[in-house]
Amino acid sequence: MKPEYVDSVQWDIVRNQIDSDYGAGVTKRILGALTPVSLPRAKGISFYLVPTGWLKILDRDFKQFTPLSLGMWLGDLVEGLFRLSLPALERVQEHTSNLLIVSRRGAESFTYGRSILKESVVKIAPSLLRGQRVFILNETNECLGLAALSVDAYKIGRLAKDRLVAKNLVDIGWYIRRLS
């Protein structure tokens, strides 16, 4: 298992999914001067962004060493579905308007892996639709993770306060839960 230049077919899948989820041209903007490389996994493929200067290091034979990650982890492609990594979320957040701002209590429970209920919603763009991926931010605009809207945003006002609004896909509490 060693890092490889990305396969153009797979990269097209990744780019299309990022751009359709978060806005046209977002992939190009987060890529900047970096080069995408991939690492095959037991299940699927992981994608990383690295400086072009690294390619000479990555070209070598790693012999008994197994590369596990490198540069900036962009996300994983499993069975045709691409999932952005936590570190990549912060970068994408700057370029997208898929944002859901939640209250202090909502933020806290989200970082414990829970989903977002109506009572925690502080602000959301009304044009967002059910199924769309949204960045969960606290009231000071810090990215806490990613969720999938379970209802069209314009309908949220009509929901009871304990109803599910967005299902937790990944949150920054994962860093800590993973260690314990």
Added chain:
Amino acid sequence: MIGKEQRNRAKEIAKKYGYLPYMIERYVALWGEQEAIQFLEACEQPIKRAIRLNTLRAPVEETLSRLTAKGVRLEKVPWLDTGYIADFTRISPGSLLEHMRGFYYVQGVPSMTVAEALRPQPDSLVVDMAAAPGGKTTHMAQMMNNSGVIVSIEQDRLRTASLESNIHRCGVTNSIVLRGDSRKLDQLGLAPDYILLDAPCSGEGLIALDPSRKRSKSMADIRFCATKQDALLDAAITALAPGGTLVYSTCSIAPEENEFVIDDLLKRRPETKVVPINIEFGVPAYPAPYGVELHESLTLARRFLPHKHNVEGFFICRIEKEESS
């Protein structure tokens, strides 16, 4: 050779503090009884928690003001740019948003001092030969402002997960994580400018944090560690670029894993020399532990001692490889 009387006295002290007798015999031989008792007493005291502020995530002032606002009391460690003694009062340090977002890393003062003793320059090639859970890789990445490359190697499968997690949490993007045995470092064909070898050790400096260490390791365990440390050091010196710098550290107070290991290295590998660490901390390492005369340059290495510095016991040594080798 120690006499029957000294052996009995060591047994008595060992019983009182709950240690294996061979450990006390060594402490008394190393320091004399009075200092040995000071060491044992210090190991009964808790160690103050410390954190390193991660400048890859936020400027120092911002993290300081956020944590202070949450009731965390912070006191700067004089020789460290980003190291603070932190009293979280009743808060769990892992539970704060600032921790999840990688604004700080909970790390002992000696551990922070290790990366500071190497201080890799931006844009350089660095190898961290024993990297998990990533305290020093993430520290070096912030010193290098995510430039250059840090090859972070870890052998243990489970521990690589915590290494990766900390790298991502702290916003490190200049690291390549490899799983493997660093004793085979030469197979990678790299010639790093800097190597950090925070070696696997017997942990004899961590008794205050883990009292089970008072009885869990034998002299054979310490020798086993020393043999592995020799092999890791050899691999480090072989790989290091001519003129390159290595920092060797352990969280052990055992001269058998520190001064003796470095003295052997200097004999085996004449292209190496111990050089000063240009920061003020700890005490000089021992040039004649247990009365055995070792290379005098060992006084350039430094030790942290629980009974002198109220921190974990640590050994830190900076070594250079000759330009022309």
